[in-house]
Amino acid sequence: MTDKEQIESLREELREHNHKYYVLDNPTISDYDFDMKLKQLQELENRHPEFHDATSPTLRVGGDVTKNFNTVVHEHRMYSLDNSYSKEDLEDWEKRIQRILGDVKVEFTCELKYDGASISLTYKKGELQRAITRGDGFQGDDVTTNVKTIRSVPLRLEGDYPAKFDIRGEIVLPFxxxxxxxxxxxxxxxxxxxxxxxxxxGSLKLQDSAVVAQRPLDCLLYGIVGEETGITSQWQMLEKAREWGFKVPTVAKLCKSTSEVMAFVNQWDTNRHNLPYETDGVVVKVNSLQHQEELGFTSKSPRWAMAYKFQAQQESTFLREITYQVGRTGAITPVANLEPVLLAGTTVKRASLHNADQIAKFDIREGDTVFVEKGGDIIPKIIGVDFTKRPQDSEPTVYIDHCPECGTELDRPEGDAKHFCPNYYGCPPQITGRIQHYISRKAMDIEGIGGETVELLFKEGLIKNYADLYTLTKEQILPLERMAEKSADNLIKGIAESAKIPFERVLFALGIRFVGETVAKKLARAYKDIDALMSTSEEELTAVNEIGERIARSVTEFFQNESNREIISRLKGYGIQFSLSEEQLENRTDKLKGMSVVVSGVFETVSRNELKKMIEDNGGKVSSSISSKTAYLVAGDKMGPSKRTKAENLGIPIISESEFLEMIAVDGK
Structure with a gap:
């Protein structure tokens, strides 16, 4: 046997043993024998670098060092899940599903919700290409080198896998x-x-992959996304993923009703403590992928999935003091400062009290013994008071009426739960908060400057708004505390580099209330440049997909303010991007402006997501449900009969994929 043949034989044998040990939990070789074979393979590979293979089992031991984890945009967005905490929540969700799908039988898959770090793995031609953290759902960090050291992640697949797909799961650490x-x-x-x-x-962001390799991390997979996977249901997806070599938990059930779902939930709420991993609930999904496509997504979550959360851990502790924080929008948040208490594996010292109504609802007072839990096992919150331990001289909490930072009288808009400081341009934490938001990673991503530096620059009178950043000089910032020459150079360079940030992120960076990343992208695509957006009306804004009256009002009020307009004018002068690039504008028209279009079924020429993008690129609004305002229903194969019936009853035009493509063709092409 030649060295090349021996290398290939050892690789194949070690892959099989690795799968049996880490995925199937059924080893057929001793650890010593495995290590000896791995050592033999390493020696052969070192002698023959010309036979390098990116999927070799020797890569599992790590050794590569990653100094900076590159940010990568997800090809398919990673959504978060809506939560439910009762049978009534689940039943309401089921009713919403049936309203959209009509009179069809809906099946559900139930899977345990493992508590780990979300990951997206990309495979091409059966080989692992990339591993990306969830990040903000739109983009995450490339941690491929570290993930390759996790033994249960297959570097090469077996069977009838698609040419390209992403598979999502959780990186977990067994108890x-x-x-x-x-x-x-x-x-x-x-x-x-x-x-x-x-x-x-934290392990995924370690720079030395050899250290990651020593940690007993595991990877549990649960969802595949991609075009032409050949999969028609979530249940089939789980089975196929196992066949291809992924570690897919066997604790799952196919249910025909929410009653069966609740039986599964109750079973595992009791038995989850016997599992080798942390779990915090059950993920319930509509089983049919066709139904999933019809149901679609909200701006944050899929309509076809729900996370049923188990009862959160609770502890009692002493409430020392109630203080108040001022956010960048002027919103006042009361905070409970607590006697430190260990809760779900972390020490909790503070908990948000949300607003005045919440304090009054539970009659929360300083000096109380309060019950604390982690909502979804993540965010600490006070859920009640132990009145048996309340001091006799206790006094009700009187909510503040003036800003704790600038002394301005607070305002509570009608219908709003929060109080606000109206001193938008004079309240220090609002000013620094807006600048900190502007420089943040998801916004302008200005390197070389952090929150503390912003506070210092403001305190020294060097900046009063984010436009002032672009007037800073090296000579001004060098004398500042902890500011060396290299730090000063990096800060000035980072500010200059921000001129390359695209329009949609600039729009998010401006800090308009209710305009998050998703809304900023919608507005940028709809209006194409800042001048068009600044001159629009509330009524016109609400015609944009997913823009409601509250967002529309906030946007128009922001641009009506003369100080904001002046700051934007200055930013334009500094070269900040306030319009879509030529590449982004390519193939965009107003042919569907003001029209609401519903897409349903399976398509041949382009995918559903491509169709939706075409609608938005041509000025239209994508809707998931049919109403009297629907302009067209684009019908593909296997479209649900309920949508067709509703469209016919309302007289909505039903067009085919080819008719739609012909409708939006540029210059008749």
């Missing part, structure tokens, strides 16, 4: 491995890690 890691840390005189979830997430 047994977590306990072993902590025992070693304590023995070495180090502090133990607090919980498996944060430790797993």
């Amino acid at each position: 047994e491995g977590f306990a072993k890691m902590n025992a070693e840390r304590v023995a070495n005189g180090e502090d133990p890690y607090m919980n498996p979830r944060n430790t797993a997430a």
Whole structure:
């Protein structure tokens, strides 16, 4: 046998043993024998670098160092899930589904919700190409080198896999491995890690992949996205993923009703503590992928999935003091400062009290013993008061009526739960908060400057708004505390580089209330430049997909303010991008302006997502449900009969894929 043949034989044998041990939990070789074969393969590969293979089992040991994790845009957005906490929540969700789908039988898949770090793995021709963290759902960090060290992640697939697809899952740290890691840390005189979830997430961002390889991380997969996968249901998706070599939990059930779903939930709410991983609920999904496509998404979540959260862990502790924070929009948030308490693996010292109504609802007072839980096992919140321990001299909480930072009298708009400081241009935390938002990673991503530096620049009188950043000079900032020459150079360079940031992120960076990343993208696509957006009306704004009256009012009020217009004028002068690029404007028209279009079914020439993009690129609004305002129903194969019936009853034109493409063709092409 030649060295090349021996290398290929060892690789194939080690891949099989790796799959049996880490995925199937059914080893057929001792650890010693496995290590000896791996060592033999490493020696052969070192002698023959010409036979390099990116999927070789030797890569599992790590060794590459990543100094900077590149940010990568997800080809398919990673959405978050809506949560439910009761059977009534699930039943209401089911009713909403049936209203959209009509009189069809809906099946559900139930899977446990494992508490780890979300990951998206991209495979091409059966080989792992890239591993990206969830990030903000639109983009995440490339952690491929570290993920390749996780033994349950297949580097090469088996079977009838699609040519290209993404598969989503959770990187988790089993309880047994977590306990072993902590025992070693304590023995070495180090502090133990607090919980498996944060430790797993932190492991993915370690610079040395050899250190990651030593950690007993696992990867549990649950969802495939991509074109032409040949999969028609979530249940089939789970089965296929297992066949291809992925570690897919076997704890799952196909249910025909929400009653069956609740039986699954109740079973695992009790038995989850016997599992080797952390779980915090059950994910319920509509099983049919065709139904999933018809149901679509909101701006944040799929309509076809729901996370049923298990009862959160609760503890009681002493409330020392209620303080008040001022956000960048002027919103006042009351905060409970607590006697530190260990809750779901982390030490909790503070909890949001949300607003005055929440304090009054629970009659929360300083000096109370309060019950604290982590909402969804993540965010601490106070859920009640132990009145048996309330001091006799206790006084009701009187909510503040003046800003704790600038002393301005607070305002509470009608219908709003929060109080606001109206001193928009004079209240220090509002000013610095807006600038900190402007420089943040998801906005202008200005390197070399952080929150503390913003505070310092403001305190020294060098900046009063984010336009002032572009007037800073090296000579001005060098004398500042902890500002060396290299730091000053990086800050000035980072500010200059921000002129390359595209329009939709600039729009988000402006900090308009209710305009998050998704809304900013919608507005940028609809109006194409800042001047068109500044001159539009509330009524015109509400015609844009997913823009309601509240957002429209906030946008128009922002641009009506003379100070904001002046700042934007200055930013234009500094070269900031306030219009879509020529590349982004390509193939965009107003042919569907003001029209609401529903897309349903399976298409041949282009995908559903491409169709939706075409509608938006041509000025239209994509809707998931048919109403009297619907301009067209674009009907593909296997479209639900309820949509067709409703469209026919309302007299909505039903057009084919080819008719739609002909309708939007540029210059008749």
